[in-house]
Amino acid sequence: MQEITRGDIDILVQLQKAETETVRIESFLNKIDKEKSGLEKKLAKFETALGVKKEAHDRVATLCRETESEIEMLGERIVKSNESLRLVKTNKEYQALQREVDDNRKRKDALETSLIQYLEDEEAKKALVDEKASEFTQLAEQNRADQEEIHKKGKNDRELLEQYRQQREEIGVKLDGGLYRQFNEISSTSGGLAVVQVRDHLCRGCFMNIPPQLYIEVQRANSLILCPQCNRILYYAEPEKNTVGVD
Numbered sequence: 001m002q003e004i005t006r007g008d009i010d011i012l013v014q015l016q017k018a019e020t021e022t023v024r025i026e027s028f029l030n031k032i033d034k035e036k037s038g039l040e041k042k043l044a045k046f047e048t049a050l051g052v053k054k055e056a057h058d059r060v061a062t063l064c065r066e067t068e069s070e071i072e073m074l075g076e077r078i079v080k081s082n083e084s085l086r087l088v089k090t091n092k093e094y095q096a097l098q099r100e101v102d103d104n105r106k107r108k109d110a111l112e113t114s115l116i117q118y119l120e121d122e123e124a125k126k127a128l129v130d131e132k133a134s135e136f137t138q139l140a141e142q143n144r145a146d147q148e149e150i151h152k153k154g155k156n157d158r159e160l161l162e163q164y165r166q167q168r169e170e171i172g173v174k175l176d177g178g179l180y181r182q183f184n185e186i187s188s189t190s191g192g193l194a195v196v197q198v199r200d201h202l203c204r205g206c207f208m209n210i211p212p213q214l215y216i217e218v219q220r221a222n223s224l225i226l227c228p229q230c231n232r233i234l235y236y237a238e239p240e241k242n243t244v245g246v247d
């Protein structure tokens with residue numbers, strides 16, 4: 001059995017305190033980092049959706065402008081053809097030209113009917129884009145405020161984390177190198193909890209009942225005792241006093 005002193009155990013307990021704080025803050029900072037990237041993702045998703053709506057509006061707007069200019073062109077053509085009609089000499093020429101005018105008129109009428117729909121569609125899409133764009137502005141504003149809040153929340157803890165990390169190191173060097181390494185190993189595989197009390201015959205890391213012989217060893221505090229179940233370093237703590245008066 002690895003011999004250690006009561007002093008080592010005290011240092012291990014202190015080390016665990018710094019470790020517990022370090023792990024707690026790290027996990028908090030991790031959580032707020034996730035919150036932050038969650039906000040960013042949400043905003044990016046909204047922006048993409050807005051982009052899709054804008055493109056749909058742009059497409060119908062282009063269709064409207066193209067239709068309008070085609071209608072205009074057909075109108076001009078019809079006017080020209082009508083002028084030409086007055087000048088033609090033969091019946092055949094007249095009929096051909098008249099047919100052209102009729103065709104162009106039909107096409108123009110059809111386009112004008114379509115244009116009404118296109119314009120309605122354009123208006124509806126424009127309204128949707130405007131609505132979503134203003135929602136996006138609000139969301140972006142909210143996002144900025146939230147991000148700032150998160151940043152503030154994390155700032156103090158980041159400083160505190162540095163302090164605990166430093167403290168942890170300062171305490172660590174007081175220990176024998178092997179013992180310090182062992183602490184680090186156990187901590188990294190046990191969720192940041194390497195040193196636990198045995199109280200009321202229970203390991204406070206995994207709540208296993210400590211066998212009587214081992215319990216005595218832990219109370220003696222002159223060797224390194226690991227919990228047989230969770231493998232954490234055990235130390236003895238007085239049983240909890242019952243504060244409510246019995247008997």
Ligand SMILES: [Zn+2]
Nearest residue numbers: 203206227230
């Ligand atoms: Zn245990």
